[in-house]
Amino acid sequence: xxCVLSGGTGTPKLIQGxxxxxxxxxxxxxxxxxxxxxxxxxxxxxxxxxxxYTLKDMIDEEFWYGIKGDTYIxxxxxxxxxTPEKIRIGDRDRATMxxxxxxxxxxxxxxxxxxxxxxxxxxxxxVIPMSDVDSDIVIETDIGQLDFHEFLIEKQCKPTVKDVVYxxxxxxxxxxxxxxKSEMVIIGPSNPITSxxxxxxxxxxxxxxxxxxxxxxxxxxxxxxxxxxxxxxxxALGYDVSAIGVAEMYKDxxxxxxxxxxxxxxxxxxxxxxxxxxVTNTMMKSLDIKKxxxxxxxxxxxx
Amino acid sequence: xxCVLSGGTGTPKLIQGxxxxxxxxxxxxxxxxxxxxxxxxxxxxxxxxxxxYTLKDMIDEEFWYGIKGDTYIxxxxxxxxxTPEKIRIGDRDRATMxxxxxxxxxxxxxxxxxxxxxxxxxxxxxVIPMSDVDSDIVIETDIGQLDFHEFLIEKQCKPTVKDVVYxxxxxxxxxxxxxxKSEMVIIGPSNPITSxxxxxxxxxxxxxxxxxxxxxxxxxxxxxxxxxxxxxxxxALGYDVSAIGVAEMYKDxxxxxxxxxxxxxxxxxxxxxxxxxxVTNTMMKSLDIKKxxxxxxxxxxxx
Numbered sequence: 268x269x270c271v272l273s274g275g276t277g278t279p280k281l282i283q284g285x286x287x288x289x290x291x292x293x294x295x296x297x298x299x300x301x302x303x304x305x306x307x308x309x310x311x312x313x314x315x316x317x318x319x320y321t322l323k324d325m326i327d328e329e330f331w332y333g334i335k336g337d338t339y340i341x342x343x344x345x346x347x348x349x350t351p352e353k354i355r356i357g358d359r360d361r362a363t364m365x366x367x368x369x370x371x372x373x374x375x376x377x378x379x380x381x382x383x384x385x386x387x388x389x390x391x392x393x394v395i396p397m398s399d400v401d402s403d404i405v406i407e408t409d410i411g412q413l414d415f416h417e418f419l420i421e422k423q424c425k426p427t428v429k430d431v432v433y434x435x436x437x438x439x440x441x442x443x444x445x446x447x448k449s450e451m452v453i454i455g456p457s458n459p460i461t462s463x464x465x466x467x468x469x470x471x472x473x474x475x476x477x478x479x480x481x482x483x484x485x486x487x488x489x490x491x492x493x494x495x496x497x498x499x500x501x502x503a504l505g506y507d508v509s510a511i512g513v514a515e516m517y518k519d520x521x522x523x524x525x526x527x528x529x530x531x532x533x534x535x536x537x538x539x540x541x542x543x544x545x546v547t548n549t550m551m552k553s554l555d556i557k558k559x560x561x562x563x564x565x566x567x568x569x570x
Numbered sequence: 571x572x573c574v575l576s577g578g579t580g581t582p583k584l585i586q587g588x589x590x591x592x593x594x595x596x597x598x599x600x601x602x603x604x605x606x607x608x609x610x611x612x613x614x615x616x617x618x619x620x621x622x623y624t625l626k627d628m629i630d631e632e633f634w635y636g637i638k639g640d641t642y643i644x645x646x647x648x649x650x651x652x653t654p655e656k657i658r659i660g661d662r663d664r665a666t667m668x669x670x671x672x673x674x675x676x677x678x679x680x681x682x683x684x685x686x687x688x689x690x691x692x693x694x695x696x697v698i699p700m701s702d703v704d705s706d707i708v709i710e711t712d713i714g715q716l717d718f719h720e721f722l723i724e725k726q727c728k729p730t731v732k733d734v735v736y737x738x739x740x741x742x743x744x745x746x747x748x749x750x751k752s753e754m755v756i757i758g759p760s761n762p763i764t765s766x767x768x769x770x771x772x773x774x775x776x777x778x779x780x781x782x783x784x785x786x787x788x789x790x791x792x793x794x795x796x797x798x799x800x801x802x803x804x805x806a807l808g809y810d811v812s813a814i815g816v817a818e819m820y821k822d823x824x825x826x827x828x829x830x831x832x833x834x835x836x837x838x839x840x841x842x843x844x845x846x847x848x849v850t851n852t853m854m855k856s857l858d859i860k861k862x863x864x865x866x867x868x869x870x871x872x873x
Binding site for chain 1: 610611612613641643644645647648651652653655661662664665666668669671672673687690
């Protein structure tokens with residue numbers, strides 16, 4: 268059993284590669300749920316749906332969001348009526364969200380619902396939300412505590428960040444057990460601050476990871492901040508916006524960090540920090556590169 | 571100004587006729603909102619939407635529900651996933667409902683929202699929900715109090731009905747004033763128990779109607795119960811399931827009852843009960859018949 272920790276964009280690309288080289292029954296994906304919320308009346312768990320659609324080969328790869336070929340009739344009509352959706356939702360995608368909303372109302376837990384949905388889709392891999400309890404990111408800044416969207420949208424990431432705090436939520440029922448049963452844990456190249464650390468900060472996860480062979484793929488290549496304000500967050504928390512910063516952030520639970528060819532010169536420094544390093548092409552621009560990266564990760568343990 | 575009390579099916583057909591013969595600016599429609607509720611995550615005010623779509627010539631006349639030519643992509647996908655919607659909602663229709671849901675969340679009242687929507691649609695007539703506060707129908711039966719859906723669906727209308735009780739909700743802000751300002755009030759051929767009496771039972775409405783010239787169209791022709799359990803309710807409340815029963819129910823606020831040619835022999839009896847009677851074709855199977863009925867109603871006052 269191989270376990271993958273995933274956010275919503277970088278890691279799903281890696282999952283496309285893993286699908287080609289691993290039996291899907293032997294794959295469990297643990298997915299970030301921080302900032303899940305209601306939009307347009309429905310419960311939106313963005314990262315989970317991206318993972319489900321990726322596993323089913325139905326993800327819209329143009330936006331890395333929603334269903335390939337989906338229509339936007341409801342959303343377009345709402346916009347025409349002067350109420351554009353905060354998140355543009357496709358018609359089929361909305362059905363997936365309505366199903367979650369209705370089942371939550373009926374008392375099902377998010378992990379039960381996701382398991383029902385992945386079975387309906389015929390997905391053999393397990394997909395496990397990090398928690399059945401909703402959680403937030405709170406940003407402590409020089410102008411006080413802000414919630415994630417206030418900081419991002421209203422304040423346009425301008426305040427100086429002092430700390431990033433995740434809600435204290437319990438792990439989903441199978442979460443810790445799934446990590447414990449895995450031969451190997453892969454931390455995909457998702458945003459460390461908004462996708463990976465919310466999972467790692469859940470009670471018991473960091474400890475479970477320490478006991479396992481964990482390979483992470485750096486989401487940062489060169490010194491380009493990953494999407495959004497992650498660079499600002501990393502700086503604020505005292506980390507370099509580079510693979511070095513990722514290594515520092517992950518060092519107490521990661522055994523090997525895989526970095527891009529472009530960052531080759533950082534490899535010895537990273538080896539010093541986490542113990543082991545792999546250098547390869549991590550820019551997943553084709554299925555072949557995704558497959559190669561997946562194979563490169565899988566053979567890590569035997570190196 | 572002419573004011574119409576409307577439910578969701580019979581009266582909208584009459585509105586189609588009125589549209590042809592009255593300046594739309596001179597028409598105000600007061601609409602039943604009892605049993606408005608959330609379905610599939612969105613606020614559904616069925617009768618209001620039917621009235622809006624009818625005024626805009628976009629009603630789906632096959633079902634007298636939803637938008638003509640609408641698609642059902644989300645609904646069909648939900649059904650395919652094993653979660654059929656309790657109410658099948660079209661994709662454009664869903665947008666209308668999402669807009670209401672979002673604006674209710676933002677703190678707008680239902681009547682404000684409906685006014686914004688009718689203006690967006692370019693509808694010149696006012697459309698006024700009977701109340702901004704949600705209300706229910708409670709059925710008192712031999713097996714105890716049941717809510718409307720329990721009685722209708724779970725108990726399949728089997729228990730003996732003792733009484734029908736409407737929630738005590740305040741009128742929408744413009745409701746009483748609209749009636750008071752009207753030269754004439756038309757009570758359309760909607761279900762008396764589930765559409766008309768919920769409006770009439772709102773505080774101040776019955777009194778306002780008594781001061782006005784009110785013409786009602788009987789929704790019952792012959793002794794056929796109108797759709798649903800209305801016949802059972804009418805019987806339980808001591809009324810005949812006939813135009814006579816309608817006359818008895820409406821007598822203290824209606825000046826004239828219009829009945830179908832088929833019920834011609836009831837006309838003198840009905841005249842005794844309500845004071846005046848009109849006999850014409852009320853089976854609105856074509857636009858011409860709708861127009862004729864509208865004209866017949868409008869000239870009532872001068873007869």
